[in-house]
Amino acid sequence: MGLSQAIVAGLAPDGGLYVPESFPRRGAEDFARASLVAIGERLLEPFFATDPLAPHLEAILAGALDFPAPLRPLARAAGSLSVLELFHGPTCAFKDFGARFLAASLERIPSPDPRPLTILVATSGDTGGAVAAAFHGRPNVTVAVLYPKGLVSERQAHHLACWGDNVQTFAVRGTFDDCQQLVKAAFRDDAIGAGHRLSSANSINLGRLLPQMVYYAQASLEVWRRERERANFIVPSGNLGNVLACIWARAIGLPIGEVVLATNANPTVTEYVATGEWRPRRSTATLASAMDVGDPSNMERLRSLHPEIEDLRRAVSAYSVSDEQIRDTIVRDAAELGCVWCPHTATAAWVYRHVVAPHSRGHWVMVATAHPAKFNEVVEPLIGREVPVPPQLARLLARPRIEREIDVGLAELRHGLEEVA
Numbered sequence: 001m002g003l004s005q006a007i008v009a010g011l012a013p014d015g016g017l018y019v020p021e022s023f024p025r026r027g028a029e030d031f032a033r034a035s036l037v038a039i040g041e042r043l044l045e046p047f048f049a050t051d052p053l054a055p056h057l058e059a060i061l062a063g064a065l066d067f068p069a070p071l072r073p074l075a076r077a078a079g080s081l082s083v084l085e086l087f088h089g090p091t092c093a094f095k096d097f098g099a100r101f102l103a104a105s106l107e108r109i110p111s112p113d114p115r116p117l118t119i120l121v122a123t124s125g126d127t128g129g130a131v132a133a134a135f136h137g138r139p140n141v142t143v144a145v146l147y148p149k150g151l152v153s154e155r156q157a158h159h160l161a162c163w164g165d166n167v168q169t170f171a172v173r174g175t176f177d178d179c180q181q182l183v184k185a186a187f188r189d190d191a192i193g194a195g196h197r198l199s200s201a202n203s204i205n206l207g208r209l210l211p212q213m214v215y216y217a218q219a220s221l222e223v224w225r226r227e228r229e230r231a232n233f234i235v236p237s238g239n240l241g242n243v244l245a246c247i248w249a250r251a252i253g254l255p256i257g258e259v260v261l262a263t264n265a266n267p268t269v270t271e272y273v274a275t276g277e278w279r280p281r282r283s284t285a286t287l288a289s290a291m292d293v294g295d296p297s298n299m300e301r302l303r304s305l306h307p308e309i310e311d312l313r314r315a316v317s318a319y320s321v322s323d324e325q326i327r328d329t330i331v332r333d334a335a336e337l338g339c340v341w342c343p344h345t346a347t348a349a350w351v352y353r354h355v356v357a358p359h360s361r362g363h364w365v366m367v368a369t370a371h372p373a374k375f376n377e378v379v380e381p382l383i384g385r386e387v388p389v390p391p392q393l394a395r396l397l398a399r400p401r402i403e404r405e406i407d408v409g410l411a412e413l414r415h416g417l418e419e420v421a
């Protein structure tokens with residue numbers, strides 16, 4: 001299976017997830033230049049080597065990774081710590097990297113099929129916004145975003161619905177699970193299939209995972225050049241796509257040491273690492289809502305790399321952080337470090353302070369997955385002041401909302417999709 005085909009398909013025909021057949025080897029000495037695009041080219045060219053997309057890799061990277069991923073040292077923290085800020089993209093969350101790379105790739109994969117490409121996304125918040133932003137205004141592709149009406153924050157709802165043009169937003173009178181069921185049903189529906197070539201853009205797509213390795217490569221190379229040490233990472237995790245990219249970058253040979261997962265109160269992953277038992281379950285709602293996952297699909301990829309539980313335990317460790325600990329961390333780090341975290345990032349900050357720092361050796365990087373202004377309803381009451389809104393978010397909030405409210409049912413979705421095609 002070639003890379004382009006895997007990107008178009010998303011999921012393998014047997015329902016499994018695509019993984020690279022093998023990992024190329026790249027060490028610090030292989031990277032002469034420090035920009036995201038230059039590092040991305042060196043890192044990803046082996047994955048693209050025999051693919052029709054190969055000649056476009058630089059253009060894809062230049063178009064998609066056109067905002068920075070800065071590494072900021074936190075001098076006031078105990079030990080040696082930096083923050084990798086992944087929230088400088090158009091929707092202020094790390095998913096912008098993957099969504100934009102996927103969009104730039106899909107745009108360049110020719111298809112003999114005359115039906116328009118339609119990306120269906122069910123979202124509980126961040127994914128849909130990043131995907132809508134990434135595809136908005138691109139030719140030959142439309143996006144339909146389905147979100148549970150009333151179950152995402154006001155600002156998130158706005159990011160999902162402020163697009164128009166080739167992006168359609170459906171506010172579904174149901175839950176996130178209902179939205180996912182509707183998307184699955186649409187893929188099986190002949191009437192929709194007759195008019196649309198359907199594809200998905202969720203986090204299991206290789207086109208979203210591969211580019212996420214690039215910021216881990218850049219950060220670890222920076223630490224390596226500065227400190228001559230491997231960087232250890234703490235990654236806020238839900239469906240495990242972000243942390244998997246870190247683990248893959250380490251497998252390729254980048255100077256990455258320990259990888260620590262910070263999860264919210266959903267216990268599936270920490271329980272598995274502790275006991276070796278895999279017990280997926282329904283997710284429970286937490287303050288770090290974009291990590292509310294009870295059956296993380298990328299675990300399959302992690303286990304394919306580390307099939308033995310003992311081996312997996314050498315590769316990663318995992319800690320679960322409660323809502324109360326998230327709140328305490330947001331309050332305390334704002335006061336003591338002058339840093340305001342989003343609730344997801346706060347899980348990593350909690351793990352650093354309470355698990356890592358007490359016996360810290362080496363240099364640590366905590367990953368900031370979203371800007372706190374996206375979660376102002378949680379953050380502002382805790383810190384007692386407003387979080388300034390970054391300009392790109394302010395621009396989106398100033399756009400009008402265009403959405404269609406639908407019941408859980410295929411008929412209304414079918415009808416809505418016809419209006420764009």
Ligand SMILES: *Cc1c(COP(=O)(O)O)cnc(C)c1O
Pocket residue numbers: 093094095126127203236237238239240241242243290291344345369370
């Ligand atoms: C999606 C998301 C996460 C979880 O990332 P995974 O790749 O699913 O583990 C963490 N934080 C934020 C802000 C997110 O949007």
